[in-house]
Amino acid sequence: MTAFAAQLRGSVMTRRAIAPGFAAALVVFALLYVLVIAHPPGANGGGDWATTNFGSAIDDPGSFLRIVLDSVTFAGALFIVASGFALIFGLMRVVNMAHGSFYLLGGYIAYEIQQEMAGQGFSLDSSQVNTADWLVPLVVAAVCIAIIGLITQQVFLRWNQGQELRQALITIAISVIIADQIIGHFPRFVSAGTQQFGGNAVDLTWPGWTNRFVNLHVAGVSYSLVRLVMLGLGVAVGVGLWVWLNKTRTGMMIRAGVDDKDMASALGINVQRTFAIAFVVGSALAAMGAVVWGSQAALAQGQDGQWLLNSLVVVVVGGMGSIFGAAAGAILYAFVLNFSGSYLPTTGSDCCTQYSPIFTFVLIALVLAFRPQGLFGRPG
């Protein structure tokens, strides 16, 4: 038995030695590549294997800074959506597979309301949109999705508590239905001359005052104010969640319910109500994230799957049910996506080859190699 234990310890030690070494080597190489090796694009904007979209950071610090900012600001939007997913999972052990559908449905609801408020057209000009035209759709969409989330939880999930697989299957079924209903009903407004079909790509529009660039006085970079606002919203959501869970009575009750449901009930806490609150907040965050990112990029059929993936990656990397984990996962994932999209060579003859999905996989594989529970996850 001791020999077996020694062998076990040996294998664990070896794994611990190899995996960080490999990860460190990879990170060092990636840094070197981005900082020094990457070549600027060829004359025709493409070319041989070594040609990248952006020059190395030494040659082209402006682009480097812009990509860093793109990553951090995208992480803000990512965090808003994924923190809702992480909240629901961490508190209730429910994998809400309908989170992506909630995202897309929330986005389309907000789009319809903004069209009603600020005038119709495929893509509104930001000067037509004031702050209320952006905030009201956000709030209404968040409330609608919160109600749908509450119904989902009360009608379908509540009586299956503890049956994790069954709950996941139920939310998958709901996501299939919602995704199809979106195609059946949205969008109601499309620009004149465009054929309407289910799930047209549409844009929400940021309020006009955000439509400018801020001079950062570093490497001559002017950066979009909108994306900085996005980052600010992400940080605000993160701080708000942290304060809510750690400093308020409701938050403490929720955490008590998570740690020991029976004991919390015995102390007079209505555990079912705290779970319902958590589900409502988590669902509303999906809709809020959809308004934020839908104003930056398009909402379209298929985005539900994309954002379910985004939430999953953030939570798998960051660790289940931890706000810090969601933040760390969002930042890592955003950096991997943006840097592999910008700094990896694209081949000339095929316009659109992107290697970023492969690097997302590498990120997940590396994290799981050290910590199967994710970076900030609690084991078990």
Add this chain to the structure above:
Amino acid sequence: MNPLGWPLKTRLERGIALAALVYVILGPLFLSQNFSQNVLTRTFFMGIVASSLIFLSAYGGMVSLSQTALFGLSGVILGNLSTKGGTGGTSKGLHLGWNPTLSVVVAVVLTTAFALLLGAVSARSAGIYFLMITLTFAVIVTLTLSSVTKISGFSGIGGIDRAAPSWVGPNVNLHEDRLYYIALVAAILVYVLIRYIVRTPFGISLQGIRDDPLRMGSLGYNVALHRTLAFGFGGFIAALAGVLYVWWSGQIAPGNVDLPETINVLIIAVIGGLSRIEGAWVGALAFILMDNYITDATRIPLLGFGGTLFGGRFPTVIGIIFLLIVLVSPGGLMGIWDRGFGAFGIARGFRRPKEASGH
């Protein structure tokens, strides 16, 4: 081995299985070509994919959503290797034009190897966490296929030469029923193989790990290795189905293995029942029949209201059916069958072995 000595349930099941086997073997003689090729052939290979999912779930305790992606990966590899290009027109891919037998073998081997890699990465996770990780892998594989234009690209590979290896005939479409029988034989072989594997020492210890990984680990079994190998075996089965799919449709694209398709395979497995291998083909048949005959009325009429059911289409209906199955019978159709016997107290030999021996 006297059939009369079997419990009633076993006798009934084997009788039904035998009748179904005779029906599908003789099927092409009297069935319409549309039914045999678009319903039954599809049932055979979709059942194979679903059986890999059910195998991992029933015997490994791992609900994997990567099976559809592995199925697609094998199809894409086969398409790249075996298609000659040129006369075929504009299809993408590498046009390597390899020997068909070699292409099939390499496609299956590479997919299995990739499945082993995925298994190694995810083997230390279990339960719901495993489901999330494999779903992530599935979506990443699809995204990779659609964004790496050299091997597939968004539109995938079309016009794949359906040249099966010479030992199954020069061209699977040379005779209209050839693919039907290839798929049937493959389905039967996969079923027998799974039933065999779960009885080997490996299969038994896999089931031990499913029930209590901690105990099996402390008994000296390598839990992660068992899970990895099981996942590799599941990938091998899914790869076989991918080959059949490419022969059947002549094309493969990321859209054939994307998230909705992944969920469809999960729905097939859940409708059939996640606990019994037979459920894979039962679920596939049920799903494909619905797919063929409900889709015809693209919009589902809402009786008496002149509109449509929530504006919905086929996915809404299948979603509602899926939801009902999960809520009412988590064991799927096979679960209803098993429970039906339990409820009427005639499940001799299955639930109450002592009674059965007294027959």
